[in-house]
Amino acid sequence: MCGISGIIGSKANTAHITKMTDALYHRGNDNISHFTEKGIVLGHNRLSIIDLNASANQPFQKRNQPYILVFNGEIYNYIELKEELKELDHQFETSSDTEVLYEAFLEWGENCLERLNGMFAFAFWNTATKDLFAARDRFGVKPFYYYMDEDNFIFASEIKAIQEVVKANLNKKVLANYLMYGSYGLPDETFYETIHQLAAGTFLKVHQPKIQLTPWYDFVTRVHKKRKELADIDETTAKKEYKKLLEKSIALRFRADVPVGFTLSGGVDSSLLLALINQRKDAGKMKAFSFYTDDKRYDELPWVEKMTKKTQTDLKKICFTPEDFSTWHKKMSYIQDEPYGGIPTLAYAKLFQEIAREGIKVVLDGQGMDEAWAGYDYYQTSSDQNIQGQSASSPFKLNVLSEDLKRAAKKPDYPKPFGNELLDKQYRDLFYTKIPRALRFNDRLSMAATTELREPFLDYNLVEYAFSLPEHFKIRNEQGKYLLRQILKEYSEDIAFAPKRPLQTPQREWLADELQEEVEKHINALESSTFAKYLNFDEMKEEWKNYLSGSQESSFHIWQWMSLNELIKIDVNHQ
Structure with missing residues (x-):
């Protein structure tokens, strides 16, 4: 890398x-x-x-x-x-x-x-x-x-x-x-x-x-061909073929002349990765790393510890606290160059710093399964949203934006090459929304620690295969990633059928409590910035007041303001 x-x-x-x-x-x-x-x-x-x-x-x-x-x-x-x-x-x-x-x-x-x-x-x-x-x-x-x-x-x-x-x-x-x-x-x-x-x-x-x-990569044509091949496949064969592809992908990504580790959450994806890694002869040398915030409402440690205990994997746990925020937010704003994905990204960055301190240069991660296997809840709705677990209220506060800035916007119009609602959503997330931004966030934070991040689940053979399977292999009984869960069931049935958990950190609560002063610093800095003419600060302060009063269905708009302020500071430093 x-x-x-x-x-x-x-x-x-x-x-x-x-x-x-x-x-x-x-x-x-x-x-x-x-x-x-x-x-x-x-x-x-x-x-x-x-x-x-x-x-x-x-x-x-x-x-x-x-x-x-x-x-x-x-x-x-x-x-x-x-x-x-x-x-x-x-x-x-x-x-x-x-x-x-x-x-x-x-x-x-x-x-x-x-x-x-x-x-x-x-x-x-x-x-x-x-x-x-x-x-x-x-x-x-x-x-x-x-x-x-x-x-x-x-x-x-x-x-x-x-x-x-x-x-x-x-x-x-x-x-x-x-x-x-x-x-x-x-x-x-x-x-x-x-x-x-x-x-x-x-x-x-x-x-x-x-x-x-x-x-040069024609995903759509390749999937059209693969869908015809897999149209009548039975569940046993599909599970066997996918597992074989997955094991090959992991084996390829173990090729390194330096120590290899992996990150672990309590979800289906990383749990399956752990289960398959554990079958390798060199699994005993592997270390798993997971972050937590010491908040039982969000932390996945119970599931993580359950899997690592079963596989007897050496687990290192890293705690991210509100006291860590300021240092890591400044560092990640510089490293990312552009807005990034909130406190979970900061916690992940701290995790990679600890991984590097352990002398590990290559890290395996579970990115990519939800998009290939229709794991997000909105894949089962007719809405065009792409935020897992989002409530009916909008996470965006347009009332704080000037009319001039609104006129500059052009709502993204994503291609729909398959004429199938589910496939077109998956395609959007793979090439336009979820995966591009997650890969950017993760490349920067891993490289900030001078470590190499590898994503076995994004092997193109795996993605094309899962994407092309009939819908009933992806979604069944109102739950995504059906066939994937059947594979994990062989190792841990309770984790295999656990619901998708959209939030990993108490971001909403921290911003209104421990990080309240940080938020207000960013709002005040925006008000005296070159970008102030594009914002309505009376509306922004009213929204902030509402947030502090408990209107916290989403914290994304608060995070946007903080990210915007850091982006403006970086831009000024480059002038």
Whole structure:
């Protein structure tokens, strides 16, 4: 796991690329190297996971080849690809997945992407043709941001690295959509006007000053085909085939030359992950980590401890308290560059800091099951909401926004490629809402601790299979993830059929009590900020008063104001 950066154009110099790699120091500091040539600089921050030797350092180039590679991520099936490439007479000098990616690109060009099972964002610079080719993995697990004007193309793993070289104004439309609809932007957008994302499953080609974007992962077509294959499958076969795919996915993500751990909650997803990991021969070496807030209304420790006791897994518990809030909120606001998901994200960040202190560099996590298996309650309703456990009242307070800001908003209109309400909701959450923002939050907080996070449940074979199964395998008896629960039932029946728990921390209560002063500091700071003209502070203070009086169906609007204030402070610091 690493950080990548580069500049093509007039700003390409050693001073700028050094600033960029310095900004990405937390993403990897086992080795930091640059490639410089007239009109092009590349940077790489390495966190050594596979092949710890210096020969696998990047930027990576092989003798007599024009390509320079910078790569962030892991190619999990690199061993199998390496054997295939050896049969095609490719020679290898390292045991790294970096070199396998390099040789795969030499052999198959852009078509190599279809052969990769992994999480990745990478760029190849061709020193002969002066072209750049860059790509991002199927679900966007690894980030790729870019800026382009007439003279420069600049890319990096995080927004802050780009802002070391060019300044970017906040994106008024994305901010308005966040405050009005809870959107964090479309797949190609960020909270900054001139800084974009390379969308998941997309590659780009740059020949300055032209850029060409091409989607390479056709999820919809693949699912249409898979649905026909699975239309008449029986439950026993489906369970057997999915479990086999799941075990393979976990095995691939165990490939590392450093210690591996995993995070654990009391839900179906992570409990199943624990159960399957426990069957591995090296399970005894594994450590599980879980956070709690010492609030029995929300903590999942009873379920976590029940599973770890059954599997005899070494569990480390990390408590997140209101006293932790201020430090972690400032740190995560800087690390994330954009608004993020509340106190659960902060607790998760503290958890990863403790994981790093234990000397663990690779962590497995249970992200992705709810979207593939229709686990959220709103999948069983006709509403278009995407917030698990949300009450009928809106979590957004439009009355605090100016008319000018409201006019800037444009309600996101997500594609509906399947013509099926459930599938279209799942598709929206996989590619536009839930998964993109969760992956961004989790990439930043894990890399802030200089650890690598792997999500076995987001293996594309698993997602496509679960997504394509008939609906009765997903939802039955008003409960999602039916077949998944049947698999977990073999290990723990009571956890398998526990209801989905949407909240993990007492955020609503803390904001009104222990963190009341923090909230008021943010509101006061907004009132004296450059963004004040877009807000109605009489309405905001009235909403805050109502919240303190017990109107706490949702705390999201309070969190939005705090996030907005931090975003404005970061923006001011970059001016």
